[in-house]
Amino acid sequence: MRSLVVGGVRGSGGALVDLVVVDGVITDVAAAGSAVVPPEVERVDGRGLLALPGFINAHAHVDKSWWGQPWVSYGGEPTTQGRIAHERAERDKYGIPSVDGTKAVLREFLRHGTTATRTHVDVDLGVGLRGIANVHEAAAALNGAVEVEIVAFPQDGVLRRPGVLELLDQAAAEGATSIGGLDPASIDRDPVGQLDALFEIAVRRNVGIDIHLHDRGDLGGFQYELIAERTVAGGLSGRVNVSHGFALGELSPQRRSEMVYQLGEAGVSWTTVAPVNSAPLPWREMRTAGVAIGLGTDGIRDLWSPYGDGDLLQIARGFARLHGLRDDADLTYAIELATTAAAPFVHREVHGLTPGARADIVLIDAENVPDVLVRAPRREFVIAGGQVVLRDGVLQV
Numbered sequence: 001m002r003s004l005v006v007g008g009v010r011g012s013g014g015a016l017v018d019l020v021v022v023d024g025v026i027t028d029v030a031a032a033g034s035a036v037v038p039p040e041v042e043r044v045d046g047r048g049l050l051a052l053p054g055f056i057n058a059h060a061h062v063d064k065s066w067w068g069q070p071w072v073s074y075g076g077e078p079t080t081q082g083r084i085a086h087e088r089a090e091r092d093k094y095g096i097p098s099v100d101g102t103k104a105v106l107r108e109f110l111r112h113g114t115t116a117t118r119t120h121v122d123v124d125l126g127v128g129l130r131g132i133a134n135v136h137e138a139a140a141a142l143n144g145a146v147e148v149e150i151v152a153f154p155q156d157g158v159l160r161r162p163g164v165l166e167l168l169d170q171a172a173a174e175g176a177t178s179i180g181g182l183d184p185a186s187i188d189r190d191p192v193g194q195l196d197a198l199f200e201i202a203v204r205r206n207v208g209i210d211i212h213l214h215d216r217g218d219l220g221g222f223q224y225e226l227i228a229e230r231t232v233a234g235g236l237s238g239r240v241n242v243s244h245g246f247a248l249g250e251l252s253p254q255r256r257s258e259m260v261y262q263l264g265e266a267g268v269s270w271t272t273v274a275p276v277n278s279a280p281l282p283w284r285e286m287r288t289a290g291v292a293i294g295l296g297t298d299g300i301r302d303l304w305s306p307y308g309d310g311d312l313l314q315i316a317r318g319f320a321r322l323h324g325l326r327d328d329a330d331l332t333y334a335i336e337l338a339t340t341a342a343a344p345f346v347h348r349e350v351h352g353l354t355p356g357a358r359a360d361i362v363l364i365d366a367e368n369v370p371d372v373l374v375r376a377p378r379r380e381f382v383i384a385g386g387q388v389v390l391r392d393g394v395l396q397v
């Protein structure tokens with residue numbers, strides 16, 4: 001058995017504790033100095049740093065970044081279709097997708113304390129399923145430190161590209177936990193057709209669905225309804241997610257309330273990158289209705305946008321600022337969205353500094369959890385599945 005003690009850290013309650021790790025799992029949380037372990041066991045001196053669970057990035061694109069390469073000036077058109085076309089035309093020039101590029105992104109995730117992610121991976125007629133294979137290879141090269149869950153993502157459309165449905169079906173058969181979708185109305189111009197086809201695969205292959213929905217206003221709202229109806233009909237409660245879904249913040253108050261209730265009843269969850277130009281969300285209503293909210297970085301430094309550094313804390317802070325969160329309970333809630341509350345997005349039963357959880361531990365020099373959110377300080381130590389992957393701010397992998 002491989003053991004580790006992360007000693008003398010502050011838990012959320014403020015008291016100093018030792019976290020005992022055996023074979024990558026937290027087995028005990030004891031008062032500092034009281035854990036009984038053999039003297040030869042490796043020990044990380046926590047120095048009174050604040051301990052948080054590893055961050056869970058619920059919406060990423062680890063296959064398509066130019067991270068680690070010289071700066072790439074943005075050259076796309078400012079529409080979804082314009083960006084798709086730009087990416088397809090330019091990606092080969094930057095070796096996208098590749099194992100090394102994916103590894104560079106996953107290392108940045110670890111540097112910032114992200115130890116699990118749900119990543120959309122492009123599946124199209126050009127790359128086929130090669131991007132998915134790259135992601136598996138890159139994750140394995142880092143000893144599985146970042147636990148990666150795959151969404152097979154039809155970035156270039158579904159029905160408008162004959163052959164893509166078959167690729168999604170194959171990806172689902174080969175282990176993708178979800179298949180993706182993309183603006184069924186504005187990209188395929190056939191919302192019922194795209195959604196029916198995706199739900200048919202999901203039900204038959206027993207996988208989830210995670211749909212990028214950029215369509216705004218009532219057009220987006222209409223697609224929310226189609227998704228919720230099919231989630232109920234297909235028995236997929238808890239396995240369907242809407243990504244971005246800007247429309248939810250743009251509907252009239254009454255329609256929005258009805259929609260939130262419908263999503264809660266259907267068991268549809270929701271992920272956001274909390275962009276600065278989106279309408280605030282009815283997050284309190286969503287919480288009451290049981291609509292799970294996940295935070296993600298989306299793509300970072302890719303052919304869609306030069307922004308993003310892979311730090312989920314920046315996204316949590318963006319969520320807090322977008323919604324005007326100020327009191328300690330709300331600031332703490334934003335951190336929970338990035339950590340414990342995100343467990344379902346990577347199919348974890350338990351995630352936290354608690355016995356039985358994967359040993360994903362982040363140590364930060366901060367006064368308390370709200371202080372972490374507002375300052376987003378450097379991560380001092382990161383332990384991922386029991387491996388020390390960041391020590392004194394320096395990556396070890």
Ligand SMILES: [Zn+2]
Nearest residue numbers: 120212298299
């Ligand atoms: Zn995305």
